[in-house]
Amino acid sequence: MSGPSVFESFNARALEPHQVASSFIPSEHYDALARRQHSLVVGPRGSGKTTLLKMLQPQALEVWRHPSADRVRKSIDFTGVFVPSDITWERQLQSLDPSDNTRPLAHAAFTTHVLRALVSAFEFRAGHPIESGGSKPFRRVKLSPERQARAAQELAGNWQLQLSIDGFAGVRHALTARLAQIRILSMGGDSDSGSVPAWLRLPFLEASAMALDVFEQATGTGRERWALLFDELELAPKRLRDELFQSLRSVEDRLLFKLSMSPFTKDFPDDHLSPMAGQDFGLISLSYPNKESSYEFSEAIVQQMLKEKGFDSRGLSDVLAPSILDAGNDAKFNKNRQRAILQRLAKNDAGFAEHLASKRIDLEKPATYSSKDPRAIEVRKVAHVAIIREAFAQNGEPRARKNPGIYHGATALFAIVEGNPRWLIGMMTELLRGFDGAPVDAARQSAEIQKATNRFRALLRTIPLGDLPGRGALGILDPIGEYFKNAVLFERFSSDPPTTFVVDSDANSSLTETLGRALNAGALVYVPDKDSGISVSSLRGKRFRLSFLLAAHYCLPLQLGRSVPLSRVMYGAGRDPGQKGLFDREREGGDDA
Amino acid sequence: MRNVPAVSPVRGTPFDVDLLIGSLGFEARSRVLPLLYASESRCRIRLASFESQRVLSFEENRARLAAAGLLVDEVCEADFGEWLSRAMPVAEHRPLRVVVDVSSMSRYRIAECVRFGCEYQMPLEMVFLYQPAQFRHTQRGPSTIKSLAPVSRYFAGLSVDPELPLSLLMGLGYEADRALGVVEFLEPATVYCLFPRGGQDYEDSIEAANRDLVDSAPLGRVVNYEFGDPLASFVMLNSMVAGLRRYSRVSIVPFGPKIFSVISLLVSSLYGDVTVWRASDGDDVAPVDRVADPSRAVVGLSASWFSSEGRSRT
Numbered sequence: 001m002s003g004p005s006v007f008e009s010f011n012a013r014a015l016e017p018h019q020v021a022s023s024f025i026p027s028e029h030y031d032a033l034a035r036r037q038h039s040l041v042v043g044p045r046g047s048g049k050t051t052l053l054k055m056l057q058p059q060a061l062e063v064w065r066h067p068s069a070d071r072v073r074k075s076i077d078f079t080g081v082f083v084p085s086d087i088t089w090e091r092q093l094q095s096l097d098p099s100d101n102t103r104p105l106a107h108a109a110f111t112t113h114v115l116r117a118l119v120s121a122f123e124f125r126a127g128h129p130i131e132s133g134g135s136k137p138f139r140r141v142k143l144s145p146e147r148q149a150r151a152a153q154e155l156a157g158n159w160q161l162q163l164s165i166d167g168f169a170g171v172r173h174a175l176t177a178r179l180a181q182i183r184i185l186s187m188g189g190d191s192d193s194g195s196v197p198a199w200l201r202l203p204f205l206e207a208s209a210m211a212l213d214v215f216e217q218a219t220g221t222g223r224e225r226w227a228l229l230f231d232e233l234e235l236a237p238k239r240l241r242d243e244l245f246q247s248l249r250s251v252e253d254r255l256l257f258k259l260s261m262s263p264f265t266k267d268f269p270d271d272h273l274s275p276m277a278g279q280d281f282g283l284i285s286l287s288y289p290n291k292e293s294s295y296e297f298s299e300a301i302v303q304q305m306l307k308e309k310g311f312d313s314r315g316l317s318d319v320l321a322p323s324i325l326d327a328g329n330d331a332k333f334n335k336n337r338q339r340a341i342l343q344r345l346a347k348n349d350a351g352f353a354e355h356l357a358s359k360r361i362d363l364e365k366p367a368t369y370s371s372k373d374p375r376a377i378e379v380r381k382v383a384h385v386a387i388i389r390e391a392f393a394q395n396g397e398p399r400a401r402k403n404p405g406i407y408h409g410a411t412a413l414f415a416i417v418e419g420n421p422r423w424l425i426g427m428m429t430e431l432l433r434g435f436d437g438a439p440v441d442a443a444r445q446s447a448e449i450q451k452a453t454n455r456f457r458a459l460l461r462t463i464p465l466g467d468l469p470g471r472g473a474l475g476i477l478d479p480i481g482e483y484f485k486n487a488v489l490f491e492r493f494s495s496d497p498p499t500t501f502v503v504d505s506d507a508n509s510s511l512t513e514t515l516g517r518a519l520n521a522g523a524l525v526y527v528p529d530k531d532s533g534i535s536v537s538s539l540r541g542k543r544f545r546l547s548f549l550l551a552a553h554y555c556l557p558l559q560l561g562r563s564v565p566l567s568r569v570m571y572g573a574g575r576d577p578g579q580k581g582l583f584d585r586e587r588e589g590g591d592d593a
Numbered sequence: 594m595r596n597v598p599a600v601s602p603v604r605g606t607p608f609d610v611d612l613l614i615g616s617l618g619f620e621a622r623s624r625v626l627p628l629l630y631a632s633e634s635r636c637r638i639r640l641a642s643f644e645s646q647r648v649l650s651f652e653e654n655r656a657r658l659a660a661a662g663l664l665v666d667e668v669c670e671a672d673f674g675e676w677l678s679r680a681m682p683v684a685e686h687r688p689l690r691v692v693v694d695v696s697s698m699s700r701y702r703i704a705e706c707v708r709f710g711c712e713y714q715m716p717l718e719m720v721f722l723y724q725p726a727q728f729r730h731t732q733r734g735p736s737t738i739k740s741l742a743p744v745s746r747y748f749a750g751l752s753v754d755p756e757l758p759l760s761l762l763m764g765l766g767y768e769a770d771r772a773l774g775v776v777e778f779l780e781p782a783t784v785y786c787l788f789p790r791g792g793q794d795y796e797d798s799i800e801a802a803n804r805d806l807v808d809s810a811p812l813g814r815v816v817n818y819e820f821g822d823p824l825a826s827f828v829m830l831n832s833m834v835a836g837l838r839r840y841s842r843v844s845i846v847p848f849g850p851k852i853f854s855v856i857s858l859l860v861s862s863l864y865g866d867v868t869v870w871r872a873s874d875g876d877d878v879a880p881v882d883r884v885a886d887p888s889r890a891v892v893g894l895s896a897s898w899f900s901s902e903g904r905s906r907t
Contacts, residue, residue, distance in 0.1 A: 045780075084756055086755075086759065087778070088844055095749030179754075186746070186751065462771070464738050464872075475737070
């Protein structure tokens with residue numbers, strides 16, 4: 001695995017399919033995505049959406065050598081066609097159409113992009129050389145050059161292309177030339193004298209379905225299944241996005257749609273005609289409100305990274321010098337170091353001392369409580385918060401400590417990366433630089449976590465406000481973080497201080513949209529009720545916590561705490577009274593965000 | 594039809610020109626070149642003001658320009674291109690020669706000037722001049738961004754191969770961690786930082802504002818360019834773009850001195866698929882007055898279109 005720094009960030013978007021496959025570790029999410037059904041993958045940045053989609057491509061499946069690879073290849077009975085997207089491409093599409101919108105250039109560019117991806121898949125299946133060294137051909141077909149040339153001519157005729165090269169490669173080149181033509185049209189140049197080319201309005205779904213007919217006829221494969229894999233759906237033009245989303249209700253058995261998107265999309269269709277998760281499509285969430293759910297996957301990634309460095313049979317706890325938070329799993333109470341911290345806190349913090357007394361816990365006694373003793377259970381429950389409190393506060397005031405050495409060690413790191421492969425790999429790549437088997441010391445770990453946090457905050461600051469008032473994502477997150485920090489460190493000791501919030505029902509759309517952007521960036525994590533699904537359009541009434549990547553910045557525990565209404569957080573932080581405007585919900589018809 | 598420019602160096606401030614295009618803004622330096630040309634040249638001078646931020650030196654600038662007999666048009670951003678077209682005189686039998694003072698011009702307006710050059714169907718030379726400011730340690734901390742988008746439709750480009758990875762050429766400026774944030778936001782596969790050299794105070798300030806980004810840079814990923822030699826910087830940037838375009842999509846984010854924006858736009862205009870970005874500040878960013886530094890020479894770069902040196906690309 002590579003990806004040393006922000007200069008060459010680990011982003012599956014930039015990787016070829018075989019590169020993605022070389023280090024891919026399957027998960028339950030991948031198994032769910034590989035099923036023969038429409039799918040919607042939802043997760044914040046870096047959560048692995050693009051990787052999962054790319055791993056459905058034949059190019060990736062053929063070279064994948066994981067122990068599960070054969071099983072997966074047998075189970076996938078469709079051909080995945082990956083349609084990439086990113087912010088740069090999205091902004092370019094947005095810039096294409098003149099304001100009078102008489103020529104739908106963005107739609108044409110998007111269609112051309114999809115058809116190129118489809119033809120690339122045809123090319124691969126019908127003629128790409130099979131990689132040596134253990135590749136397992138996946139859904140390959142035999143197609144003579146003559147039949148391919150005829151099929152290409154038919155595609156060109158239907159899509160109004162001029163071919164200068166035979167075969168599917170020629171179609172792909174012609175589609176590339178079409179994108180260049182669209183660029184010229186957008187600049188006011190016109191190959192014809194002002195006429196609008198008919199192909200500008202070519203509908204991509206119909207055009208794709210027609211292409212599949214041509215391919216099946218040429219190859220004699222019969223009716224096959226294909227999956228169009230659309231990445232970053234929230235970046236697509238709205239009309240296309242709506243069309244794709246409605247496709248999730250499609251009963252066309254030949255075409256599957258597997259879409260990825262961020263958790264919050266402002267204009268996500270949420271009416272009774274919209275596709276329904278569980279009925280029309282499978283909904284896959286790549287967020288982990290409970291941190292432990294991500295540990296197994298994260299550990300597998302780390303083990304693979306260590307194996308590549310020649311350290312087999314090692315895990316994260318072997319690599320990182322532990323912190324006090326790593327002592328939390330032992331059933332015995334007498335963990336001396338942790339106990340010493342709690343004793344110190346009890347001496348200096350009347351509230352903590354009273355809490356212990358109320359539970360009949362005497363930390364001075366040398367006796368060992370059994371693990372099932374209610375007092376031991378209570379100590380385990382409060383230890384995490386107490387450790388944080390002791391590290392950063394004294395007598396209700398902040399301690400003058402730059403780095404008390406809390407946020408490091410395997411337990412902390414796994415929580416902090418939130419199961420986000422990009423964060424994990426980015427951090428581990430730095431920590432493993434020069435690794436010789438000796439555990440990485442606490443100072444270096446803390447430094448890397450600090451760097452990652454700084455980068456993350458720089459990103460949050462950069463998320464464009466657009467027309468939203470206020471100070472952007474951090475303008476909302478910082479007051480929330482400070483409120484929780486105050487509750488954890490400086491208010492009277494509580495065994496369950498608030499570290500989550502619920503968005504009030506009267507929160508206005510400016511606030512919810514800002515929260516949504518923070519959610520999409522991964523700065524907030526949705527904490528669903530047991531029976532509720534993931535949130536994609538409506539944040540009101542939903543519960544959230546701050547990402548643990550921000551925990552060190554705000555001196556917060558790496559665990560879920562009780563929730564408070566967001567309005568209390570914003571008012572209670574003593575911030576700008578103007579923040580009350582965030583809860584004056586505008587009268588917007590149909591707005592449920 | 595779109596023309597590509599031929600770029601050449603500029604020495605000093607050429608006065609044998611037909612027109613000067615400048616700005617009335619809140620920076621004291623925005624009046625320097627217009628007043629100089631009013632006294633030393635017989636060219637027409639057309640100045641455009643901004644709709645907002647009429648603070649700091651704005652009123653003094655307006656008074657001094659009025660005293661010199663210079664008129665200012667109130668022009669909103671959206672109308673600047675049209676205003677520019679109307680401002681252009683007709684030059685018969687010779688190329689039109691226009692000075693564009695970019696010192697206090699918005700990046701959008703600079704882009705419109707370059708676009709005008711690319712689309713103008715007569716021979717045209719634009720001399721882009723930049724008046725360096727006195728260094729002022731403004732302690733500009735992290736701030737919000739209102740929008741991050743291509744500087745204009747013309748410079749959005751369109752990649753004909755969107756599957757290619759993205760290479761980002763990131764100009765460094767004073768705003769703390771802003772370049773880092775943009776890199777994180779755009780998620781490029783490859784990043785090169787472009788560091789303006791030309792004054793220790795400035796360099797220290799830029800380094801401090803971009804410490805996290807610069808410190809983590811692998812060897813060769815921080816590329817210096819000489820602020821005082823725009824032609825060499827143009828050649829360097831064009832060379833980088835030409836090389837990177839062979840296997841990636843290329844975007845340029847020209848934070849830093851405005852002359853670097855000019856260079857970026859001129860390079861982009863040579864191709865059709867290189868995006869030049871602009872980040873506009875949020876409302877929490879206070880304007881800063883910049884005073885001309887008399888000890889530093891005006892920096893300039895000339896671009897000629899449809900001349901004996903230029904060539905038509907499409």
